[in-house]
Amino acid sequence: MARAQRHSGKASRDVISRVRRAWGESPFYQAQLKGPAPDRLLFKPDDPYAPDKTIAQALARGRIALGDESIDCEGELEKLWDLAEPDGALSAWLQEFSWLRHLSALGDDGKAPARALMKAWLDRHERWSAESWEPYFTAERLVELCAYHPLILAGTDAMWRSRVLACMARQTRHLARSAHRAATGFDRLMTALGLGIAGYSLPGCEGPAERGLEMARRELRLQLRPDGGHVSRNPSRQLKLALRLQSLIKAIETRGFQPPGFLRHQVQRASVMAAFFRCPDGKLAVFNGGYEDDSKALLAVQTGTDVDLGPADFARHSRYHKLTGARALLIADTADDSGSAFKSTGSLHFSSGRSRILVNCGNGAHRGISWRKALEQRSAHTALSFVESGASPVFGDVVQRRGEEAAGRLLEIERRIETPNPEGASYLRRLFLAANGADLRGEEMLAGCAPREIDSAIWRFHLDPGVRASLARDKKSVILLLPNKEGWRFKSNCPELLLEKSVYCGAGGAPAASEQIVIRAGVYDRREDTALNVKWALQRLDAV
Numbered sequence: 001m002a003r004a005q006r007h008s009g010k011a012s013r014d015v016i017s018r019v020r021r022a023w024g025e026s027p028f029y030q031a032q033l034k035g036p037a038p039d040r041l042l043f044k045p046d047d048p049y050a051p052d053k054t055i056a057q058a059l060a061r062g063r064i065a066l067g068d069e070s071i072d073c074e075g076e077l078e079k080l081w082d083l084a085e086p087d088g089a090l091s092a093w094l095q096e097f098s099w100l101r102h103l104s105a106l107g108d109d110g111k112a113p114a115r116a117l118m119k120a121w122l123d124r125h126e127r128w129s130a131e132s133w134e135p136y137f138t139a140e141r142l143v144e145l146c147a148y149h150p151l152i153l154a155g156t157d158a159m160w161r162s163r164v165l166a167c168m169a170r171q172t173r174h175l176a177r178s179a180h181r182a183a184t185g186f187d188r189l190m191t192a193l194g195l196g197i198a199g200y201s202l203p204g205c206e207g208p209a210e211r212g213l214e215m216a217r218r219e220l221r222l223q224l225r226p227d228g229g230h231v232s233r234n235p236s237r238q239l240k241l242a243l244r245l246q247s248l249i250k251a252i253e254t255r256g257f258q259p260p261g262f263l264r265h266q267v268q269r270a271s272v273m274a275a276f277f278r279c280p281d282g283k284l285a286v287f288n289g290g291y292e293d294d295s296k297a298l299l300a301v302q303t304g305t306d307v308d309l310g311p312a313d314f315a316r317h318s319r320y321h322k323l324t325g326a327r328a329l330l331i332a333d334t335a336d337d338s339g340s341a342f343k344s345t346g347s348l349h350f351s352s353g354r355s356r357i358l359v360n361c362g363n364g365a366h367r368g369i370s371w372r373k374a375l376e377q378r379s380a381h382t383a384l385s386f387v388e389s390g391a392s393p394v395f396g397d398v399v400q401r402r403g404e405e406a407a408g409r410l411l412e413i414e415r416r417i418e419t420p421n422p423e424g425a426s427y428l429r430r431l432f433l434a435a436n437g438a439d440l441r442g443e444e445m446l447a448g449c450a451p452r453e454i455d456s457a458i459w460r461f462h463l464d465p466g467v468r469a470s471l472a473r474d475k476k477s478v479i480l481l482l483p484n485k486e487g488w489r490f491k492s493n494c495p496e497l498l499l500e501k502s503v504y505c506g507a508g509g510a511p512a513a514s515e516q517i518v519i520r521a522g523v524y525d526r527r528e529d530t531a532l533n534v535k536w537a538l539q540r541l542d543a544v
Contacts, residue, residue, distance in 0.1 A: 029128070030127065030128065032173070032177070033170040033173045033174055035169060035170075035173055035204055035205075036169070036203070036204030037162065037165065037166045037169065037204075038165045038166070038168070038169050038202045038203045038204055038205070039161070039162070039165065039203075040165075040203070041146060041149055041165070041201050041202065042200070042201055042202070042203055042254065042255060043146065043197075043200055043201040043251045043254045043255065044146060044147060044149065044201075045143060045146050045147045045197055045201070045247045045250070045251065046147070046247065046250075046300075047101055047144075047147045048243065048294070048296050048297040048299075048300035048301075049101060049294045049296065049297045050294055050296045050297075051101045051103075051104050051105035052102050052105065053102070053105040053106065055099075055102040056099075056102040056103045056104075056105045056106050056110060057106070059077075059099055059102065059103065059113060060103070060106065060109070060112075060113040061075060062074055062075045062077055062079075062080070064080065064090065064099075065090075066089050066090045066093055066366065067089050067090075067366040067367045067368065068367060068368055069084075069085065069088050069089060069090040070090075071083045071084060071090065077113055077116045077117050077120065078116065078117075078119070078120035078123075080094060080117065080120070081094065081117075081120055081121060086131060089365075089366050091131075092137065095131070095132050095134075095137040095141065096137055096140035096141055096144065097140065097141045097144040097145060098140070098144065099114075099117065100114060100144045100145070100147070100148040100151060100152075101144065101147075101148065103148075103151060104148055104151060110151055111151050111152075111154070114148075114151040114152055115151075115152060115156075118152050118164065122163065122164075122167060126163075126167050128174070133171065133174060133178075134182075135175060135178050135179050135180075135181055135182040135187070135188075135191045136182045136183065136187040136190065136191050138171050138174065138175050138178075138191075138194075139175060139179070139182075139190060139191040139192075139193075139194025139195055139198070140190070140194060141171070142168060142171055142172060142175070142194055142195075142197070142198035143194045143197055143198065143244075143247075145164075145168055146168075146197060146198060146201045152164055153165075165202070168198070168202060169202050169204065169205055171198075172195065172198045172199055172202055172205045172208050173205070173208055175191065175194075175195045175198070175208065175212075176195060176199075176207070176208035176211045176212070179191045179192055179195055179211070179212065179215055180215065185219070185222070185223055185231070186223070186232055186237055186241075188215070188219050189216065189219040189220065189223055189241065190240070190241070190244060191215075192212050192213075192215035192216040192219055193212065193216050193241075193244045193245065193247075193248050194212070194244070195208060195209065195211065195212030195215070196209050196212035196213050196216060196248045196251065196252075197212075197244075197247055197248050197251050198212075199211075199212055200248075200251040200252055200254070200255050200257075201251060206255075213260065213263075216248075216263075217260070217262055220262070220266050224266060224269070224270065225317040225318055226316075226317050227269070227273060227315045227316055227317040227318055228266075228268075228269030228270045228271075228272055228273035229273045229315055229317060229318030229320075230270070230273075232288065232289070233287065233288045233318055233319075233320075233333075233335060233340075234287070234288045234289045234290045235274070235277040235284040235285060235286070235287055235288075235290035235293070236284060236289070236290035236291050236293050237289075237290065238270065238273055238274045238277065238290075239274045239277075239284065239293055239297060239298060239301060241270050241274075242267065242270040242271040242273075242274040242301045243297060243300065243301055245263065245266060245267035245270055245271075246267055246271065246301065248263065249263055249264065249267060271301050271302070273315065273318065274298065274301050275298070275301065275302045276315060276320065276322065277290075277320075277331070278298055278302075279329060279349070279351055279356065280327070280329060280351060280353055280354050281295070281351070281354040281355075281356065282295030282298065282299065282354075283295050283298065284298065285331045285349040286349065286359055286360050286361075286362050286363075286506035287320075287331075287333055287342075287344060287347065287349070287360060288333070288340070288342045288344055289341070289342055289363040289365070290362075290363065291362060291363060291506055291507065291508040292506050292507050292508070293508075314402065318335070319333070319334045319335035319336075319398075319400070320332070320333060320334070320335075321334055321400065321402060321411050323409045323411060323431070323433040324409075324433075324437070325408060325409065325433045325434055325435050325436060325437035325438075326435070326436050326437035327352055327353045327437050328350070328351070328352050328433060328437030328438070328440070329349075329350070329351050329352075330348065330349070330350045330411075330431065330433050330440065331348070331349040331350075332346065332347070332348050332349075332411060332413065332431065333345060333346065333347045333348075334346070334398060334411075334413050335398065336395075336397060336398045337395075338396075341376050342376050342381075343376065343377060343378040343381070344360065344378075344381050344383065345383070345395070345398055345415060346381075346383045346384060346413050346415070346429045347360050347381035347382050347383040348360075348382040348383070348431075349382075350382075350538070352437065352482065352484070352486055352488070352540065353484050353486070354483075354484060355464070355466065355467075355482035355483045355484040355486065356464035356466070356467075357463065357464060357467060357482065357488065357538070358382045358461055358462065358463065358464075358538075359382065359462050359463070359464045359504065359506060360380065360381045360382055360506070361375050361380035361381070361462055361502065361503060361504055361505060361506070362375060362380075362504060362505035362506030362507075362508075363375060363505060363506075363508075364505050364511075366505075366508065367505065367511065371505070371511075375505060379458070379460060380462075381460070381462070382460060382461050382462050383429075383459075383460070384427060384429070384444065384457060384458070384459055385457075385458050385459075385460060386453070386456045386457055386458065387456040387458065393417045393418065393425070393449060393453050394417070394418040395415050395416070395417060395418070396415065396416035396417065396418055397415070397416050398413065398414070398415045399413075399414045399415075400412065400413050400414070401414075406435065407434065407435060408432055408434040408435045408439075409432070409433050409435075410430070410431070410432045411430075411431045411432075412428060412429070412430050412431075413428070413429045413430075413431075414426055414427070414428045414429075415427045415428075417448070417449060417453075419448060419449065419450070419453075421448045421449075421450075421530070423448055424448055425446075425447060425448030425449045425530075426445075426446075426447055426448060427444075427445070427446050427447075428443075428444070428445040428447075429442065429443075429444055430442065430443040430444075430445070437540075438539060438540035438542075439537065439538075439539050439540070440537065440538040440539075441535075441536070441537045441538075442535070442536045442537070442538075443533065443534070443535050443536075444459055444532075444533070444534040444535075444536075445531070445532070445533050445534075446521070446531060446532045447530070447531045448530055448531070449530060449531075450530070451529045451530065454521050454526070454529075454530070454531075454532050455521055455522045456521070456522075457520075457521035457532070458518060458519070458520050458521070459518070459519040459534060459536075460502075460516050460517075461516060461517040461518075461519075462502050462504070462514065462516045463480070463502070463514055463515050463516060463517070464504065464514065465504050465512040465513065466482070466483040467480050467481070467482055467483075467514075467515075468480070468481040469481075469499055469515050469517070470499075471497065471498075471499040475496045475497050475498075476491060476492065476494070476495075476496075476497060477489055477490060477491040477492075477497070478490040478491075478497060478499060478517050479541075486540060486541075486542075487540070487541035487542070488538055488539065488541060489538070489541055490517055490536065490538050491536065491537055491539075492519060492534065492535060492536040492537070493534065493535045493536075494519045494520075494523065494524070494534065494536075495523050495524065495525070496520075496523050497517060497518070497519065498517070498518040498519075498520065499515055499516075499517060499518070500515065500516050500518050501513065501514075501515060501516070502514045502515055502516035519534055519536070521534070
């Protein structure tokens with residue numbers, strides 16, 4: 001029955017796709033995209049993300065690699081569009097025109113490859129294409145073209161300029177009719193904001209811009225929490241959203257219009273929430289599918305932000321806590337992950353100065369579905385996980401408590417565990433960071449669980465790839481050497497600590513080899529079959 005339903009659903013989607021393709025290619029729809037032909041751009045959005053000159057140089061030679069995909073067209077750039085897999089990450093990167101940012105690093109030398117790629121795209125997709133004119137791709141492409149239009153248009157003849165600008169205007173009008181069909185909530189929000197920016201940048205497209213504003217108002221109401229956090233709880237998405245909101249306000253003001261009040265309010269809250277995740281190294285803490293991202297972009301989003309509007313140490317609605325002590329920073333995720341792809345409740349980021357120590361493994365989406373699924377699991381987080389078996393318990397609601405005193409700051413994260421035990425079961429993670437930032441202590445308590453559930457419990461502490469770790473001979477402590485030359489010791493009441501291999505995808509590139517400290521509940525000699533108390537400490541050596 002289920003198989004028949006899936007087949008029926010796929011058949012329905014195929015029919016809808018064919019109908020949309022036929023309509024998009026029809027002369028009736030093409031006529032709706034006609035309008036005033038712009039002769040210039042009225043606004044150039046700032047792009048604070050830093051370009052990568054290495055990527056640009058490789059692309060100029062016809063070579064490109066993203067995740068597990070790579071293409072080498074041996075200098076014939078127009079072939080890139082044909083060689084990329086239609087549904088792959090590389091094809092998406094090309095269709096979003098993200099490569100324009102990197103080619104800008106080459107200065108005038110970037111103009112020739114940019115124009116060659118633009119011409120090849122126009123030759124294939126200028127009128128309409130179901131794949132390349134998908135709403136999210138179209139919005140991202142228009143924003144990139146507005147930001148880097150000198151690479152494409154500067155010093156060119158009137159015919160080429162007219163062709164490019166007319167196509168941009170047609171895409172903007174198309175987007176005004178199709179933005180609501182973007183695949184996900186975040187895609188719809190970014191599509192609406194991109195439509196607003198493109199509409200105010202192109203003369204004669206003010207109508208589509210107004211549609212984008214109205215759609216953005218609706219999506220922000222649905223997706224932005226009262227503390228300014230996006231519902232995805234993804235720091236990288238939070239940063240991109242804040243930057244896009246800032247860019248839209250600048251586009252409106254450049255045209256001499258007054259930005260609506262809701263937009264000014266939302267951009268402040270979103271920007272402060274993005275800054276919440278900033279680590280001392282200038283990049284983002286890695287949580288819920290985010291990456292370290294770009295320190296230049298994070299600095300840009302903080303410019304002009306009113307810090308009094310947002311969370312200082314506790315994002316009440318996004319459920320993140322921040323503990324600070326001197327040079328140390330601890331960020332903890334205390335939200336209920338029951339409906340989330342990333343099983344991250346209780347996960348940690350801890351750093352000292354500009355050196356990260358404890359991290360989460362990051363997002364493997366750019367590496368393919370197997371990587372993505374693996375890095376969504378609890379075992380890919382600095383948190384409690386369980387051996388994959390039928391013994392793994394089911395988690396319930398989360399409660400957090402916080403306290404501050406002269407000696408330091410305390411955070412408790414307690415979660416109910418579904419169990420047949422009439423007295424109930426729970427898991428408590430208690431964290432204390434000393435005021436001098438040199439002593440982080442943890443206590444992990446499982447209570448009311450079945451013995452086989454406790455035996456399957458594992459606490460993992462993933463280390464940043466820059467940390468060098470060595471296990472003591474008695475296997476009761478681990479010495480850590482940070483890139484900033486600080487020495488730290490991890491110790492525990494565990495009879496036998498383990499130091500195992502791990503992997504880190506938080507930087508967004510190729511996976512980096514790292515290590516993890518592992519505490520297994522099974523090695524404890526327990527007096528109580530239904531409870532376990534694990535204690536650990538991470539201390540700076542010069543402060544011990």
